[in-house]
Amino acid sequence: MSKAYRFTRPQDLEIVDKPKLTVGIVIACRDGQEKLDLVLASLAVQSYPSRLISVYIIDDGSQRPLVLPKIKPRGTTLITYKNSQGHWGKTAATNDVAAKLKEDVLWFIDGDMVFDPDHLAHHMKWHHESEDYAVLGWKRFVQSWSYSPAQLNNALLKGEFLDLHHESWGKDLWEERVERTQDLVKPALDGYRAFVGATFSLRNSQWKRLGGYNRELITGEDTELGWRIFTSGMRTVVDRQAHSWHLGYSTVEQNKDEIHRHNDPALAQYIPQMHSIRSRHNFDWRVPTYQVLVDVRSTNLQQLLTLRTELLALPGTSAELTLLAPWSLLQDRYSPVGDQFAELREIHSWLKGSSEYKFVEITSDAQLSIDSIIDRFTPSATPYYLFIEGSFSLNLKDLVDYLLASENGLVGVANKEDRRAFAIIAPALARAISGKGWIYSNIAACFGALWMTEENFQQINQGKHNRVARFLRYLKREGKKVNSPRQLVIFLKKLISLLLRKVSPRG
Known part of the structure; x- marks a missing residue:
């Protein structure tokens, strides 16, 4: 067990030879049977011992009920989540099912992912090392795929995961943030934005201590959870060896404006660091700065x-x-x-x-x-x-x-x-x-x-040189967040507002 100073963690941690921790894999789905079949085919060949793995598929109101395919991990259970007013969606379904699970570690994944056989083992090496990790896998997006579950299963058994796709892309802003923060060893206050829900794991005890997802959020629940993980003092690890393919574009990428309109005020209620969004209106907020x-x-x-x-x-x-x-x-x-x-x-x-x-x-x-x-x-x-x-x-x-x-x-x-x-x-x-x-x-x-x-x-806080240095650090820090014309407009408005406050007479 490591004694952490700030957010430090061991370097070059190896996969555990004789693991002992059980893991519950949680997949909340609404439709998407074809992709789910591929997810389960990749989970069926994970190198982590199958006797320690249980898989829970949550059918959250699919139009055509999901079924378990032929190729799947041995301990796979399909749970039909009965939707009702106030009890529907990924957040509610995941929380209600996960609350009953007893496994040592919970691994939450999306229903449109394909995993390298060692993906889970790389997650679990951290949880064997200490109890305060939240682990993120490394993913790349692919536009198309033509393999069946059987073909995928066979390719993974042959060690051909990286050969499945020769064209892929990552999220530049996400990868830049991970790089800039030294893989979240120095996360600063914006490091929580690296926490995404496609593949993450943490101890069951930590999930319950945190209270799971925020039930008031329908989307963006992973971002808000990442903020609470940060403020709770846990260490978030991005394991670059835990490879995965994300099948198709993300919902956010395809519907940016609508998603931002929906998510910005909802997330700003709970994440004080989103002060640029909060500054648009003089409202009270659920969580103070x-x-x-x-x-x-x-x-x-x-x-x-x-x-x-x-x-x-x-x-x-x-x-x-x-x-x-x-x-x-x-x-x-x-x-x-x-x-x-x-x-x-x-x-x-x-x-x-x-x-x-x-x-x-x-x-x-x-x-x-x-x-x-x-x-x-x-x-x-x-x-x-x-x-x-x-x-x-x-x-x-x-x-x-x-x-x-x-x-x-x-x-x-x-x-x-x-x-x-x-x-x-x-x-x-x-x-x-x-x-x-x-x-x-x-x-x-x-x-x-x-x-x-x-x-x-x-x-320390007086003198022209220090103020200039602080201003330059501010420009550098905030400028890195600009990844779209919309973000540029927000940045310029903040900059103008800041300059006006500094040059306007006091009193």
Whole structure:
């Protein structure tokens, strides 16, 4: 079992000689019998021991009911998923069937794939090595095929997988993202986009811990799952040796505009990193960009509102702010003239009707240790977790930017009055909580923790040279996402908006 630092993983991991983990292969289909027959023919010759394999075909409302073909793995079961209102589609069918499975590992595949005989074995070598992997296979698209299940089966037994197709193509943007992130060893916040549902596997226990697919999504469910896998601290592996052919074009490629119109708002509800889509409308979103704890015992309303404004400077971002203070003292008898809790009362009076703020009780003399603060966070699909003592005049957005640039799990700043602020990235928090011992120590050991003085932090975030460098990094990062005229328009709008904010007078 490997001890992971950030998202590292072993190099050149070999197929396991004597595997012991069972695997349930899940294929949710609606029609597509011809392609399904080819999928099963390729699964029938997988090199991973057949005694450890079970295959579950889910017929999700096919017009002509699916049947099991002659050539298939020995332990194959066909399950008819009864459709009803709110219970139909790949997401619901997969979740309901997978919830009952007992195998150690679940391998989810599409019903239009052909697999190299060692494909599953390459997935399983990772799951034997550690329990925190989500494994993706490598696929190429083919336009046509003429082989029957029997011919395919025979060719695979002869070791002719790569000879099946001499013309194929990959998704350039996907392959570039994998290359740029060193096969997701350094995924950054956009690495989740590499997670696609055609062939992926993870431990059954992890699938259940994550809650499976998001039931509110009909398409794009794999992308949203990939985001939660990232924020949960799991390691996503792209195994380039796990070869496969995808039979025909993907649905997204054939219907881009309609799919984007449907998926963009649905996914943006749950993936805060899609802030460019969120920025189109000033709505509330299911998952905020930031969870923020603010100790407001020594601050005032204006300081708090300034803190929020600076944090949400990037359009499309949102925050859930929890305000820590001895709120119960506001229930005591008082006079508006000479009120010793006037600052606290003003904060409460103005903000108590906003769903953006929560009020949590602490005593007037409470000493907040790092671990006691971190314990108050609720790990979720939110990417950033922040704490600040409200009288500390620090730009939290700058702190988050430096957290990303430093690649640490936690970055903190302290001033001369010993006021503190720190930011944690979600994967570091989730993995630290799942381990034994002190959460802060786990973050430092696995992802790294960096503290600095306010003076040092201000030096880092001030100066023309640093701002230019940050702007160039922004252009490079965002420019790589442009893969269509539509994406170019979005990028230019974001760039113009950013420039206008920087040159417009403040106030």
